[in-house]
Amino acid sequence: AEVIIVKNQDEAGALYAKSVADLIERKPFAVLGLATGSTPLVAYEHLALEVRDRGLDVSHVRGFALDEYAGLPVEHPESYRSVITRTVVEPLGLDPKHVHVPNGALETIATAGADYDRAIEEAGGIDVQILGVGTDGHIGFNEPGSSLASGTRIKTLTQQTRVDNARFFDGDMNQVPTHCITQGIGTIMKARHLVLLAFGENKADAVAASVEGGVSAMCPASALQLHPHATFIVDEAAASKLK
Ligand code: F6R
Numbered sequence: 214a215e216v217i218i219v220k221n222q223d224e225a226g227a228l229y230a231k232s233v234a235d236l237i238e239r240k241p242f243a244v245l246g247l248a249t250g251s252t253p254l255v256a257y258e259h260l261a262l263e264v265r266d267r268g269l270d271v272s273h274v275r276g277f278a279l280d281e282y283a284g285l286p287v288e289h290p291e292s293y294r295s296v297i298t299r300t301v302v303e304p305l306g307l308d309p310k311h312v313h314v315p316n317g318a319l320e321t322i323a324t325a326g327a328d329y330d331r332a333i334e335e336a337g338g339i340d341v342q343i344l345g346v347g348t349d350g351h352i353g354f355n356e357p358g359s360s361l362a363s364g365t366r367i368k369t370l371t372q373q374t375r376v377d378n379a380r381f382f383d384g385d386m387n388q389v390p391t392h393c394i395t396q397g398i399g400t401i402m403k404a405r406h407l408v409l410l411a412f413g414e415n416k417a418d419a420v421a422a423s424v425e426g427g428v429s430a431m432c433p434a435s436a437l438q439l440h441p442h443a444t445f446i447v448d449e450a451a452a453s454k455l456k
Contacts, residue, residue, distance in 0.1 A: 353396045354395035
């Protein structure tokens with residue numbers, strides 16, 4: 214994989230934004246893979262500016278989010294549907310009906326994963342998938358031990374991830390759902406370009422394991438080593454444990 218070390222988050226956001234804006238310019242029906250969490254926010258902010266400055270027509274752009282909580286009403290402000298609407302769809306001016314988030318409704322969760330993977334294929338596959346990484350190396354909600362060949366499916370959140378995400382639920386991990394539906398590692402690997410962003414020293418171990426460790430299900434992000442076009446964009450703190 215290619216590793217780009219940037220001075221700050223803005224530089225990372227600008228690199229992502231330029232590459233995605235170039236993509237949309239040559240391919241108006243581009244399919245974007247979207248992530249939630251804190252890391253990609255700066256990238257979406259830069260992309261919104263780039264879209265505005267270049268006057269890009271984004272009315273045909275498609276989006277597919279990585280994951281969603283299971284059993285959390287979509288209207289909940291912290292559902293990933295709500296977060297993607299606030300942080301991506303509205304600022305970029307995308308057509309909401311072209312932006313998909315896995316369906317976390319419990320009634321249909323057994324088939325929702327395969328339906329989602331089919332929808333991605335029918336859209337022509339994801340052109341560029343933005344990723345954050347968990348402190349334990351997870352991508353999407355694929356925690357250590359997840360099959361590297363997995364498709365979209367229901368998963369149990371680890372205690373650590375529920376603690377990490379409690380900040381979005383009044384600091385109370387008991388309000389964080391116990392399950393999620395997430396694109397599998399196999400799903401993520403089908404995207405034509407993967408761009409993983411990581412900032413801050415608490416990501417340094419995960420970045421080192423992903424870039425320089427052995428490829429293993431115990432570090433899901435290490436799968437990127439097998440991808441023909443994967444780019445890590447990391448700040449100096451997140452790069453500090455690379456050799
Ligand atoms: C988000 C996601 C997660 C996050 C990861 C890092 O859709 O699937 O894998 O990317 O937990 O989260 P932040 O960016 O908040 O540190």
